[in-house]
Amino acid sequence: SLLLTMFLMDRMGRRRLLQTFVPIMALCHFGLAGAFSFMGDSLAWPRLLAMASICTYGSAFSFSLGPIPNILTAELFPMRARAAAMSTSLGAQFIFNTLVGLGFPILRHQLGAQKVFMGFGFVCVATWLFVNKFVFETKG
Numbered sequence: 001s002l003l004l005t006m007f008l009m010d011r012m013g014r015r016r017l018l019q020t021f022v023p024i025m026a027l028c029h030f031g032l033a034g035a036f037s038f039m040g041d042s043l044a045w046p047r048l049l050a051m052a053s054i055c056t057y058g059s060a061f062s063f064s065l066g067p068i069p070n071i072l073t074a075e076l077f078p079m080r081a082r083a084a085a086m087s088t089s090l091g092a093q094f095i096f097n098t099l100v101g102l103g104f105p106i107l108r109h110q111l112g113a114q115k116v117f118m119g120f121g122f123v124c125v126a127t128w129l130f131v132n133k134f135v136f137e138t139k140g
Contacts, residue, residue, distance in 0.1 A: 001062045013139035014068050018131045021064035022124055028057035029121030036113040065127070069093070075138040 008017060031053035038046040069089065077085040107116045 001059065002067075005063050005067055008063060009068070009071070010139070013137045014072055015131065015135050015137045015139075018064050018068060018135060019128065021060040022128045022131060024060040025057055025064070026121045026124035026128065028053040028060065029117045029124060032057075033114045033117040033121065036117065072135070072138060 005017075012020075031049055035046040035050035035053065039050070070086070073085050073089040074082060104116065107119075
């Protein structure tokens with residue numbers, strides 16, 4: 001998917017990829033929340049919805065929030081500040097990824113999977129609003 005992402009970035013642009021795939025990520029989180037609300041039943045569709053949401057989320061992430069923040073950081077800053085900007089960006093990503101990884105089991109235990117994934121979905125909605133208001137295109 002990396003080669004396809006590189007092709008799409010040059011063809012569609014970074015901002016448009018974020019505008020397209022971040023809402024899909026939100027829908028996947030909302031789909032997971034819905035699936036977990038019916039998971040205790042002996043129905044098959046919640047499991048299928050959960051699987052489809054997870055697979056679709058992985059693809060949408062690989063076309064948007066996976067690679068694009070690093071590329072935007074490299075393109076937004078001048079050469080003299082690029083190393084510091086990239087280090088700060090990657091450091092922040094590692095810190096927040098760690099917080100999500102450590103916090104998820106605790107939040108799931110205290111709130112339930114449905115509420116946690118709803119929260120993640122709303123974070124994606126907030127990200128989409130941020131992209132639409134503040135992120136400009138760096139293609140070309």
